[in-house]
Amino acid sequence: MKSNRKMWVWLGAGVGSIAVAATATVALGVYNVAADEPHSRAVYMLLEMARERSIEVRAAKLQVPANLNDAERIRQGAGNYNAMCVACHLAPGAAATELSKGLYPVPPNLSKQPVAPAEAFWVIKHGIKASGMPAWGLSMDDEFIWNMAAFLQELPKLDKAGYQALVESSDGHSHGGGETDGHSHGEDAGTDHHGSGEEAVMGDDHGGSGMSVGEQGTSHVHADGKTHTHAPEAGKQPATPSPESGHDQRSSMPNKATEPAPKVDDGHDHQH
Known part of the structure; x- marks a missing residue:
């Protein structure tokens, strides 16, 4: 009887010591969460086991469609993979990207590593916490x-x-x-669909720059990161958004009833 009591005392003391050590580690910021420093072997194995078992248990409850090998399914899925996944999970013959190199854990190269259909569905839909894998099911139909x-x-x-x-x-x-309003980004890829409002942001061809139009005037954001704002003409009211295009049509173009405004050299190349 005494032997059992002694064992439980030591066991309780051991668990208590581990809890105190874990609390101190968290509270003092001892554990490094930086993505460029791998987990310890023990922590990594524990997290991998938790991830794999979590996915396996939940994916086992799914009913895989009988026509999963349908050519149309595969063709349609290819476009979405290339748009949403290839930067992390790569494509045949592609080198590692800045994103795939910077994430930890390192995303699997799916052009070389097969994934069971049910598990692939579950991960794409629900994502994985603290891994960089988003839950695409929040915006993507099953x-x-x-x-x-x-x-x-x-x-x-x-x-x-x-x-x-x-x-x-x-x-x-x-x-x-919801981000596409049910429309395809196929033939008109690159066209940005914006809602109307007090301020709309429209993409242009300045290498990733954009143009913001609002009541304070017109702002141009250029590839070098600089923003230039042009105030509206005195006494001129901002134009109202066009209901057909969904874009804010307020413009910095000169009034047709006056002479064209002189071109101002702001030190940036505005050629389109």
Whole structure:
């Protein structure tokens, strides 16, 4: 009896010591959460086991569509993969990207590593905490997620040319998500759809720069990161948004009833 009591005392003391040590580690910021310093072997193994078992248990409850090998599913999923996943999970013949190098844990190269359909669906839909993997299900319909899962079954079998051909035959970034209002980003890829409002931001061809139009005037953001704001003409009211285009149509163009405004050299190249 005394032996059992002594064992429980030592066990309780051990658990208490571990709890105190863990609390002190967290409170003092001892553990380094930087992505460029790997976890210790023990921590990494624990997290990997938790991740794998969590996905396996939940994916086992899913019903995989019978027509997952349908060519149309695979073709449609290819476009979304290329738009949403390739920067992290790469493509056949592609080198590692800045994003794939910087993430930790390192994202798997899905052009070389197959993923079971149900597990692929679950991860794409729900994401993985503290890994950089988003929950695409918040903006993507299940049917389109299954299409991506279908494509992932074919991806490891493709070479660079086969991948490019399949992506080019796809509709592009189209998954019924709220950010596209249900429209495809295929043939008109690069067109930015904006809602109207007091201030709209419109992309242009200044290498990633944009133009912001508001009541205070017109602001141009250039590739060098500098912003230039042009005040509206005195006494001139801002134009109202066009209901047809969804864009704010207020412009810095001169009034047609007056002479054209002189061109001002602000030190930046405005050629389109």
